[in-house]
Amino acid sequence: MSNPFDLDGRVIVVTGAMGQLGREFCRELAGRGARVAALDRAAGEAASRAAIDPGAGRLLEVQADVTSRESLDAALRRIAADLGVPHGLVNAAALDSPPGAPAEENGPLETYPERAWDRVMDVNLKGTLLCGQVFGGAMAEAGRGAIVNISSTYGVVSPDQRLYDYRREAGAPFFKPIAYSASKSALLNVTRYMATYWAPRNVRVNTVTFGGVFNGQDERFLAGYAARVPLGRMARPDEYNGAIVFLLSDASSYMTGSNLVIDGGWTAW
Numbered sequence: 001m002s003n004p005f006d007l008d009g010r011v012i013v014v015t016g017a018m019g020q021l022g023r024e025f026c027r028e029l030a031g032r033g034a035r036v037a038a039l040d041r042a043a044g045e046a047a048s049r050a051a052i053d054p055g056a057g058r059l060l061e062v063q064a065d066v067t068s069r070e071s072l073d074a075a076l077r078r079i080a081a082d083l084g085v086p087h088g089l090v091n092a093a094a095l096d097s098p099p100g101a102p103a104e105e106n107g108p109l110e111t112y113p114e115r116a117w118d119r120v121m122d123v124n125l126k127g128t129l130l131c132g133q134v135f136g137g138a139m140a141e142a143g144r145g146a147i148v149n150i151s152s153t154y155g156v157v158s159p160d161q162r163l164y165d166y167r168r169e170a171g172a173p174f175f176k177p178i179a180y181s182a183s184k185s186a187l188l189n190v191t192r193y194m195a196t197y198w199a200p201r202n203v204r205v206n207t208v209t210f211g212g213v214f215n216g217q218d219e220r221f222l223a224g225y226a227a228r229v230p231l232g233r234m235a236r237p238d239e240y241n242g243a244i245v246f247l248l249s250d251a252s253s254y255m256t257g258s259n260l261v262i263d264g265g266w267t268a269w
Helices: 020-031 048-052 069-082 114-142 161-169 178-201 219-228 237-248
Strands: 011-015 035-040 059-063 088-091 145-152 203-210 259-262
Touching: 011 020, 011 114, 020 035, 020 237, 035 069, 059 069, 069 114, 088 114, 088 237, 114 145, 114 178, 114 203, 145 178, 145 237, 161 219, 178 203, 203 237, 237 259
Parallel strands: 011 035, 011 088, 035 059, 088 145, 145 203, 203 259
Antiparallel strands: none
């Protein structure tokens, strides 16, 4: 009996491959026998291969900019020549304004800078569109494929600004900014559009909505976050791998246009 989760030999493109989750996805997919095209602006930098492909030998690093159609077209030509036409795409490239960003980017909504909005939307939203056009278009021509768009709980519900009270109490006017939430919310309907558009050509498109991932955050933030989540903690980076494998594989063959929420119960309250 065949394994519906089998990805052996399939060509999978992962954008944002050098990021925290991108590295996890690349390792998991390569370990399952997929031929992974690790696409990132930082691809080819020192030690990047060791970070995501420790000896697996099934990974092709591709330096590309998800906001440039020309760059992505060139990436597709290289991937198709070296690995074959993609069977899958994981749109993991994304920008956020981290706690260490310039103060105005994490300041009040009334003064949130346009340039920060444009930069986040360029990568998170336009980048997903362009990657869908290029790699999804190639899959549609081949008559098969699966695309996974990565959203966030902050694309489903508003950020809980109370998590940052400790920063404001210390005198820093810190707020989780609007652009990340808006971009991740928009991805839900980008997914539905692509799913219905490409369904006749057997390309499935789904969203995964993830909760926060532990990455050495401030203890005061972690305590507030844990209190907000039924499971009482942030996710480990590897805990989302199963969802990616499921949505790229034949195990989800009758699933398209859907949003799979994996957030420790954050949105259940």
